[in-house]
Amino acid sequence: MGIAGQTACAMARRVVGDVNGGGGDGVGKGEGMKGMRVLVNGASGGVGSVLVQICKGMGAEVVVGVCSGASEGLVKGLGVDEVVDYRVHNPLEDHLAETFGEQHFDAVLDCVGSQALYTHSPRYLKPEGKFINIVGGWSQGVVPFIRNKLRPCLLGGTPRGYELFLLSASGETAREAAAFVEQGIIKQAVIDSVFPMEEAIEAYERLATGRAKGKVVVEVDNS
């Protein structure tokens, strides 16, 4: 499960804690998201493919996954109720507003790092809902974080909560991820490709394409 599994666990914990006010106690109990409507952007990626399983396993009523049409079968197989193809529905935000404008989400979990998804979120995210972005870096992480956290609504700020989540990996979170596997909540670790250690650079290049479905594995030779 590694970093992707831990990141997905920690995101789910924040959704439960922040949206239900339960301080994260619901994680691992299988129904901490009962009745919730959740959107996962980047549902076919390393983090997203685990996250959608956790959301469904924790009782989310509806999980909508955003990915390309080529990943639809994979993502549906992970339990996602509805898939939105971002290539067909462009701009994505207009499609989300049209489709989910009457039934807003409790949480939008962004594994792609889309500022537009946040800026337009009042059209499909409940006022008390949670927007969590995990994509860091200067342009996708730091600048949006400062702008989204500090700009008041009167000056054009978006009237929805915003969080840039950066994992601090820990044994506790790793055990949470393992518990989800043991409970059958995480059913699949989706593997995009496997590379030997001497091709680690090629593995990284595959990941950097942004097209990997699930995890890119580098094999460590124990002999």
Ligand SMILES: NC(=O)c1ccc[n+]([C@@H]2O[C@H](COP(=O)([O-])OP(=O)(O)OC[C@H]3O[C@@H](n4cnc5c(N)ncnc54)[C@H](OP(=O)(O)O)[C@@H]3O)[C@@H](O)[C@H]2O)c1
């Ligand atoms: N904050 C943290 O602690 C933390 C931890 C782990 C990772 N991250 C970051 O989180 C991001 C996601 O990581 P990851 O490992 O899940 O990435 P990833 O595996 O590289 O994600 C690739 C997936 O993203 C989908 N995708 C690409 N463009 C998309 C778009 N515009 N809309 C929707 N889906 C799109 C692709 O699906 P299609 O091929 O179907 O288009 C592909 O399956 C990375 O930027 C990573 O650095 C942050």
